[in-house]
Amino acid sequence: MLLEIKNVFKQVTEPSGEIITVSHAEHLMLDKGGQMLLTGPSGSGKTTLLHMIAGLLSPSGGEIYFDGVRIDNMPEKERDLWRARNIGYVFQKLNLIEALTAEENILLAGYFAGGNMAELKKRAAMLLERVGLANKKDTLPGKLSIGEQQRIAVVRAVINKPVLLLADEPTASLDAENSRIVLGLLRGLCSENGTALILSTHDESVKEQFDEWFDIKGGRFITHEHH
């Protein structure tokens, strides 16, 4: 078992003083190398749950275990290191550093994880070739199309061969063609590296490609019936 979530929830206080629960997951498990689709309408708490799993947001309650180690109450410094070594993240918004080139954005994740720069550069070149953007490695994100930026974000997320890749609506701002490319890339790269994947979406066409998904609103797994 790679990931186990036990009754994790996040509450926020509204300006009116009312406390509301923005995300709740009763029980959720993911095996090493497994792939999971997280579904639910906008505002159902998918992003919040992914942030809590990545240690970017502290849950209001519950427990999160990663490879048997509880991570939700880890000290901040320790959690930063844990995240750098284990987690890859593809954001809903593109979130590339605008001042850095495509290649530098990719290498940045490796640098923070303390990787060997020469090896990282080699791997980045290979991955850029793979996503068809080898000739854009020195281009700033602002000069890339949305689809190209998302492919760079995927490469950045897998550069360290993470144990778990979290992809938050990675196809939300893409057209059908780019959506298919990015999704294929994510799943392919994860399979090759033995990386587990949690992919959140509200896109019905994405659901079509998975056998099973976890519906956050209903708090249960739903098995897809192929037509």
Place this chain on the structure above:
Amino acid sequence: MSIIKIVRRNIMFKPLQSLVACCVVMASIAMAVLVLLLADGVHSGLTAAAEPFPIVAGSKGSPNQLVLNTVFLKDTPMSNISYTEVEKLRANKNVAMAVPFGYGDNYRGFRMAGTEKEIFNYVINPQRGKWLQINEGRAFEAPFEAVLGARMAAMTGLKVGDTFKTSHGMVEIPGSKGHAQEYKVVGILKPVNGPYDQSILTDIKSIWAAHAGHGAAVQGVTGVLIKPAGYAQALAVLSQYRNNKEMQVVFPSQTIIELFSVMGDAEKVLQIISYAVILLSLIIIAFTTYWAAAMRRHDNAVMRAIGAGQKAIIKINFLQGMLLSCIGTAAGAALGHGAFAALAYLLREKTAVNLTAGFTLQEGIMIAVVVAAAAVFSFIPAAAACRRQAADDL
């Protein structure tokens, strides 16, 4: 990839924003430095100009005017005193040396200073050595021979062997009739870094001869440079002439101090302005570093999400804030010194008074305070960025 590279990229990515941040800091520091240097430089410049004149004597009247006449070669010359007073001073056991000065003529606006050959042997003090030293040619030996100040020679192009005619008065009036006598340049002085760089020295007998027909007091002098035999003797000379009805004896450095004390309020205002400018620059630095950090909030969150530790985030933000502040501070200090040098140059051109101000302790403290403040202002938002939940800024 390195922290420095990220910082450099961040700064270069928004060059205008970085430039504005630098320029704002630079302008405020330059202003503060300039105010500090002016306050210091004017005082030390005037005091340095007065150094060769421990005591001056002249006719009874305004001590300020006497100092302006003799030390700074400015203002209308006071009425003359008799040359016999110079002889009396020379006979005074408290006086080591007494050299007369007579003013009243000019060449192209440069003042003639009639004096005696002895002035070339005048030693200000053992450290400074001789005040007036010949750079080229020789000292004057006879009437109507002239020795030019270094700057005067450079500005007029007069050389040893050249001749010129003077006009009566302190400034040249176009079309006015000059003196008939012709002066011959026999020497050029080494720079003295003071008003006498713009003077023309000649035998005082030349001045007497030139004015023989103008009804001026025969064998009169405007001022006398007195070198006292010692500190106690200086006070004795002052005391001897305190009640003299014809003459006054003044310490130019004292007159300058009094002048500054009269202007005390103005100096205080200048000081308050400089403190206000420093305070303003600190506020500006705080604002610019906070503003820059706020602009980086999203990037900080992204970097944390992809694995950056708190240390790395603090380093990036701190270095970026410090780099912009330090560049701005260094450029501001350089600009302040540059502006001061330009003002000093203009003043030197006009008066030959050298405003001397180097890197002062006060300026050093100010820069240290600004850099320390920049460090604090850079660290606070950097540390604050780490205290925030990264998810809030994604």
